[in-house]
Each structure stands twice: as structure tokens, then as C-alpha cells.
């Protein structure tokens with residue numbers, strides 16, 4: 001990130017605050033960051049950034065504008081910015097779930113550089129996973145800027161096909177909830193078999209963390225790691241056979257397809273505005 005680039009966040013909620021925290025940690029100066037929130041200034045007490053209540057005033061001279069507002073209000077906000085679009089336009093980064101590039105371009109203006117991003121909630125603890133898709137007016141320098149911002153809160157990957165964003169939404173966007181659900185179920189099963197609640201909770205969470213850490217740090221794929229801890233005739237094999245016989249893979253196939261379809265229909269709905 002250049003040490004004179006100005007980044008404006010439109011919307012100062014959860015996602016903006018995690019990105020701002022990450023950027024400040026990576027050495028971006030607070031004077032380079034502006035945040036707007038029309039109703040209040042919730043971030044003013046947490047970060048020494050410049051707070052605005054007027055979106056248009058905050059984008060003057062900005063190099064990057066991060067649209068961090070709810071998808072429902074994004075069309076109106078984008079149209080109001082388009083009326084006062086600076087020339088040349090800044091790079092826009094939209095983190096709004098389910099808003100397609102074609103619609104963002106229609107609202108903001110045809111030749112405006114836009115990167116669409118699908119982050120996820122672990123960004124709040126700097127362990128997010130974000131997929132990025134760049135519109136045709138985004139240059140290589142701007143791609144790098146967008147990547148640097150999202151990398152401050154976790155992993156980043158570029159997509160070449162925007163349709164994959166709906167799969168990303170189903171996999172990593174909604175994914176934290178699937179893991180929370182599995183952890184909830186493991187904890188419950190441990191309690192049902194006689195463990196104290198706090199033990200079941202701690203053992204579940206540490207096992208989830210340890211397995212993810214091992215998988216991330218290993219050179220081997222997860223199937224190999226799994227087979228290595230599944231000895232013939234052992235306890236793990238009993239449990240894994242039980243899960244597979246119950247159709248776990250087929251359930252995940254159906255679950256992700258359902259989430260992908262919902263992402264497509266929400267994008268259709270938002271795009272009508």
C-alpha cells in the first residue's frame with residue numbers, strides 16, 4: 001500500500017472495522033483512512049481514523065472506496081455517489097454479498113474500476129478467506145491495492161469467472177456456520193456420552209483448531225491426513241464409517257447447491273434495482 005493512498009470506507013460496521021484494524025496493524029497510517037456512517041460515528045472511539053457523515057465529502061481525493069454497507073442499501077448509495085463521481089474515478093471495492101459487477105457498474109458508472117469481494121466473518125479475527133473478482137477497468141496496480149486491503153484480514157484468492165462467486169458464497173462465505181454447526185453437534189454428542197459441558201466444549205474447539213492448523217501446515221491433502229488417523233479396526237474408523245453411511249458427502253453437496261442457488265436468486269433480486 002502506498003503511504004499516501006487514501007482509503008474511504010462507506011459504512012463503518014463489523015466488516016469495515018475488521019478491515020481497518022487489519023490495515024492499521026499492517027502499518028497503514030490512520031490519516032490515510034476515512035470512514036463514513038450516516039447515522040453515527042461508531043468507529044471514532046476505536047480507531048484514530050477520520051470519520052465522516054457525508055459519503056460524497058469522504059470520497060473526494062480518495063484512491064480507494066470500500067463499499068461496506070448492507071446489500072439492500074447499496075444501490076441507492078452507489079447511485080448517489082455516481083452523481084458526484086470524481087474524475088478519474090477511484091477504485092471501488094464492494095464487499096456486499098450477492099451484488100454483481102454488472103449491477104455495480106450500472107449504478108456507479110460504466111468505466112469505473114470495481115473489484116467485487118466475498119469475505120467471511122473470521123476476518124473479524126484476522127483469519128478470513130476472501131475471493132476477489134476484478135472488473136475490466138481495474139489495472140494491475142489497483143488489483144494489488146485491493147489484494148493488500150483484504151490480505152490484512154486473511155487469505156485472498158482471485159477468481160477468473162464471476163459465476164464462481166456464488167460457489168464461494170456457499171463454501172467460505174457461509175462456511176463458518178457449517179463448522180460452528182459441526183462443533184455444536186460434536187459438543188452435544190460428547191455431553192450425551194457423559195462429558196462435562198465445559199470439557200466437551202474445550203475439546204471440540206481445540207480439536208477443530210488443531211485439525212485446521214495441521215491441514216494448513218501440512219504438505220499432504222486432508223484425505224491423506226484423515227486416512228493416517230483412521231487405523232483399521234480402530235475407533236476413528238467406526239465413527240467415519242458411520243458418518244459416510246449416513247450420507248454426509250451427499251448432504252454437503254445438497255447444502256452447498258442450495259446456498260449457491262440462494263446466492264444467485266438474491267443477486268437477481270438486488271440487481272433489479
Ligand SMILES: NC(=O)c1ccc[n+]([C@@H]2O[C@H](COP(=O)([O-])OP(=O)(O)OC[C@H]3O[C@@H](n4cnc5c(N)ncnc54)[C@H](OP(=O)(O)O)[C@@H]3O)[C@@H](O)[C@H]2O)c1
Pocket residue numbers: 010011012013014015016036037038039040055067068069070071073077095096097118119120121173
Ligand atoms: N459480516 C460479515 O461476515 C460479512 C461477510 C461477507 C460479506 N459481508 C458484507 O459486508 C457488508 C457490510 O456488512 P457488516 O456486517 O459490516 O454490516 P454492518 O455492521 O451493518 O455495517 C454497515 C454500516 O453501514 C452504515 N450505513 C447504513 N447506511 C449507510 C449509508 N447510507 N452510508 C454510509 N453508511 C451507512 C450502518 O449504520 P447503521 O447501523 O446506523 O445503519 C452500519 O454501521 C455487507 O454488504 C455484507 O454483505 C459481511
